[in-house]
Amino acid sequence: MEIKVNQLTDSQQEVEVNLNYDEILQEIEEAYKEESKTITIDGFRKGKAPMGMIKKFYGEAIEFKASEKIANKKFWDVVDEKGLKPISTPQMVDIDFVPNTKLFFKVKYEIKPKLELKNYKGLEVEKPIFVVKDEEVEREIDFLLKPLQKFEPAEKVENKNFRITTNLQRIDPEGLPMVGSRSDNILIDLSDEKVNLQIKENAQGKKVGESFNFTFVDEHYHGEELHKEEFNYVAEITKIEKLIIPELTEEVIKKITKDKAATTEELHSFLKKNIEDYYTKQSEEMLTNNLLGEVVKNNDFTPPSGYVSSVHKRMVEIEKENAKRYKNPNFDENAVSEYYKPRAEWNAKWQIILENLAEVENIKVEDSELEELAKIEAETTGISVAKLVKYYKDTNRIEMLLEDKVIKFLKDSAKIKEIDAEEKINEKKEKSNEA
Numbered sequence: 506m507e508i509k510v511n512q513l514t515d516s517q518q519e520v521e522v523n524l525n526y527d528e529i530l531q532e533i534e535e536a537y538k539e540e541s542k543t544i545t546i547d548g549f550r551k552g553k554a555p556m557g558m559i560k561k562f563y564g565e566a567i568e569f570k571a572s573e574k575i576a577n578k579k580f581w582d583v584v585d586e587k588g589l590k591p592i593s594t595p596q597m598v599d600i601d602f603v604p605n606t607k608l609f610f611k612v613k614y615e616i617k618p619k620l621e622l623k624n625y626k627g628l629e630v631e632k633p634i635f636v637v638k639d640e641e642v643e644r645e646i647d648f649l650l651k652p653l654q655k656f657e658p659a660e661k662v663e664n665k666n667f668r669i670t671t672n673l674q675r676i677d678p679e680g681l682p683m684v685g686s687r688s689d690n691i692l693i694d695l696s697d698e699k700v701n702l703q704i705k706e707n708a709q710g711k712k713v714g715e716s717f718n719f720t721f722v723d724e725h726y727h728g729e730e731l732h733k734e735e736f737n738y739v740a741e742i743t744k745i746e747k748l749i750i751p752e753l754t755e756e757v758i759k760k761i762t763k764d765k766a767a768t769t770e771e772l773h774s775f776l777k778k779n780i781e782d783y784y785t786k787q788s789e790e791m792l793t794n795n796l797l798g799e800v801v802k803n804n805d806f807t808p809p810s811g812y813v814s815s816v817h818k819r820m821v822e823i824e825k826e827n828a829k830r831y832k833n834p835n836f837d838e839n840a841v842s843e844y845y846k847p848r849a850e851w852n853a854k855w856q857i858i859l860e861n862l863a864e865v866e867n868i869k870v871e872d873s874e875l876e877e878l879a880k881i882e883a884e885t886t887g888i889s890v891a892k893l894v895k896y897y898k899d900t901n902r903i904e905m906l907l908e909d910k911v912i913k914f915l916k917d918s919a920k921i922k923e924i925d926a927e928e929k930i931n932e933k934k935e936k937s938n939e940a
Contacts, residue, residue: 516808537567590616592812593615593812595612617860633925669695670690670745677737753769796916816849820849859911
């Protein structure tokens, strides 16, 4: 077998393979055996015709049909033998089969290009720091107590800890009812933060049978143009219920924390720690995103289109699987596809930069590291270390570990500036409002 690897561009290679007939004879014979099972020749039962007659009548067609399949198989043999690294679906661009003589073919494919990386060490990046507030802890307590809450009938709405059942009627600017715009028996929990603020305020002091007005403003974009539509309603109260919040007894606290706390002090400490842990994780993720964003921006390039398409397809497929798993009936594949297009291109760029950076900085995942990880997982899974190491090598676990090491390298060399997350959010809101 003669093999020639041609470098067409920095991100594209082409393999030329020349085989003499003897080198593919075994695959040709296997093709004859497979095809003979379905061939019928007059005078013989299906699949029972002599091989000589099959070759005489159908030999050329069978061999030409088999040649493309053989070429595909031989290409992947070459990939393994030469250590080639296609990153998108290879394309057969030429095939020349001459029975009893030769099989020649060319396959073109994309590879990750070699980049001259710059400005990836010592980068100045921001790390948002979140401070847990007492009201956040209180909101978490309210959330945990919600399944234990009860309601009892009441005559009047006195504060936010009530829920009301209403008949809603949309009205026009003159205050007249709009036909076909009425909804009855709508339950509204006034303690819910998402409820329209006007409803919460205007319902106060009202009794069953009384009504109040409120306005809802719908804001949405048509392209880049912001549209606002105002909806005016009259709400007639048909039922009022007072929210009975359970006391934070030891029994209740143990129940909502699954025995992680028993007193109010322990409860606050427990929840504050949970929120802090969440914020710490969010903060690290935002730092990582800021850092990788800078690295990609400083080393921007056009990634191979086929590779971008592969990444994009994989992202959409993952979302389709998630929609199926969680039984989401409103999955919009076209919308998801559009959403992931820019992200697929960015991810393709990062993966190529990642591989180049690891090579330049000699960052590797050693077998000893895989074994150490396997030892830890073996204790909890009961799977042998050897099997786990093989699993890591057969899947993308090594790539994930390599990415972790590269990101750690970038963080260790970066100049990290901690900033107040709330101030940053408010600053962005002000700029958005000014725009």
